[in-house]
Amino acid sequence: MQILIDGLFVALVVGAIGAVIGLVLAFASKVFHVKEDPRYELIVANLPGFNCGACGYAGCSGMAEGLLAGDADVTNCTPGTALTYAKVKAILNGEDPDKVTDVKEPKKPAPRKKLEIVDVTNDDPRFNKIVELLPALNCTTCGEPGCKAFADALLKGKKTVADCRPLNRKQEQKAEIEKLLEN
Ligand code: SF4
Ligand code: SF4
Structure with missing residues (x-):
């Protein structure tokens, strides 16, 4: 019986390793x-x-x-x-x-000048977490002078998450920020 359990365990481990290697190879090949x-x-x-x-x-x-x-x-x-x-x-x-x-x-329209990045703070306990979840590009395409300013504007209801276009490529972070803003 013990031999059977050991065999099953080894088969499971080998199968799991094979699946992980397969996923890595599929990703790498893409x-x-x-x-x-x-x-x-x-x-x-x-x-x-x-x-x-x-x-x-x-x-x-x-x-x-x-x-x-x-x-x-x-x-x-x-x-x-x-x-x-x-x-x-x-x-x-x-x-x-x-x-x-x-x-x-x-x-x-005439190209918008890149804004000078400002270091914004906000006492809201969600502020640092939102800043952490933003793409940190400080590209100012959201119309705010940097990601910290954007987080502040989000918490003040002046901007919506959709205003940060780079965030569209990070759906998990986007959803997490939206959840934080609901609270
Ligand atoms: S668009 Fe997004 S990444 Fe760019 S500064 Fe604004 S919040 Fe940061
Ligand atoms: S491809 Fe993207 S990163 Fe490159 S210039 Fe255009 S918008 Fe900017």
Whole structure:
């Protein structure tokens, strides 16, 4: 009987290790597959290169990975122009981006100046936790001078969680902040 239990235990452990290795390999193959795609470097080179996070990715390389994985929209690159979007779309279609030259730029509002980051404090016990959950990019695309100022504005009801676009890529943190704000 003991032999049977031992055998079962060993089989379970081996099975669990196999499942973990399988998951790691599947993840690694997805990441490397995207990075090995010949379009990857070309897309990165044709994005604005600001690494500002306004698109919801941690930087332009993240955006390029998202585009190749099919879950990003290049028009979410706020500093991008119509030419940027057209070139990236051409690359995704396997076309030569250098041939894309004649694109009419839609009228855009004047680019917003990046705000100077300010160190804000708030006595609300949820403040530090919310700051911790925010993307910490201090990109100011939410219209606040940094993530601490944004947390303060959230607690004062001046902003909503949706105003932080980079947070859209971090659904767990977003949900946690929304929960904290309900209390
Ligand atoms: S929005 Fe994204 S892709 Fe565009 S410049 Fe910023 S990080 Fe790069
Ligand atoms: S809270 Fe504002 S400054 Fe911080 S990452 Fe989000 S959009 Fe950028």
